[in-house]
Amino acid sequence: MANRQEQLNLIRENIASYPDFPKKGILFWDIFSVLQNPVLFHTLKDVLIQIAREITPPIECVSALDARGFLFGPLIALDLNIPFVPIRKKGKLPGEVLTVSYSKEYGEDTLELQLGSIKKGQRVLLVDDLLATGGSLACGCELIKKAGGDPATCLVIIELEDLKGRENIPHNIISLLKF
Numbered sequence: 001m002a003n004r005q006e007q008l009n010l011i012r013e014n015i016a017s018y019p020d021f022p023k024k025g026i027l028f029w030d031i032f033s034v035l036q037n038p039v040l041f042h043t044l045k046d047v048l049i050q051i052a053r054e055i056t057p058p059i060e061c062v063s064a065l066d067a068r069g070f071l072f073g074p075l076i077a078l079d080l081n082i083p084f085v086p087i088r089k090k091g092k093l094p095g096e097v098l099t100v101s102y103s104k105e106y107g108e109d110t111l112e113l114q115l116g117s118i119k120k121g122q123r124v125l126l127v128d129d130l131l132a133t134g135g136s137l138a139c140g141c142e143l144i145k146k147a148g149g150d151p152a153t154c155l156v157i158i159e160l161e162d163l164k165g166r167e168n169i170p171h172n173i174i175s176l177l178k179f
């Protein structure tokens, strides 16, 4: 069995990148290239779960950002046997919602969280595939706080270090791979 660094190196080598997508000047990192290989997908899932289990004090809920965060957040929540709560793009969640707008590397958007989906003071792990400017994760953390929860840790697979996104997020951030 490979150690964690070897597992991460294997994943790193298999993340595809596309220049000028979705806009000129953006180098797009495509996590779906990892999911096409079941061995790598299993490896990535195992690393994410190990890391989530190591967080102290323990997390009580997993949330994730629409859409690529949904590929990973539910896997962690199921393994830890704790609730999963989606944070979706505007207009997709029924019932009463909290709403916050934000900017990201290649545009602007609005995210929503269902009222009552997070308990007061609950320690939430917020999951996404990638941290660029940090706009999306910061927005997710703000929604969790507005709902009364504690955005205890953000967990991403890829961090684009040059964009200094973590400076925009006043919470604990774990990234598996720095580019």
Ligand SMILES: O=P(O)(O)OC[C@H]1O[C@H](OP(=O)(O)OP(=O)(O)O)[C@H](O)[C@@H]1O
Pocket: 065, 066, 067, 068, 069, 103, 104, 105, 106, 109, 128, 129, 130, 131, 132, 133, 134, 135, 136, 137, 165
């Ligand atoms: O750090 P930031 O500059 O905010 O950028 C990171 C966000 O951008 C991407 O999502 P996108 O909004 O493109 O949505 P998708 O998952 O639906 O493709 C990515 O999955 C992150 O959520």
Ligand SMILES: Nc1ncnc2[nH]cnc12
Pocket: 026, 027, 028, 029, 030, 104, 105, 106, 130, 132, 133, 160
């Ligand atoms: N460079 C990038 N690649 C993939 N997803 C992103 N989201 C924001 N910036 C991104």
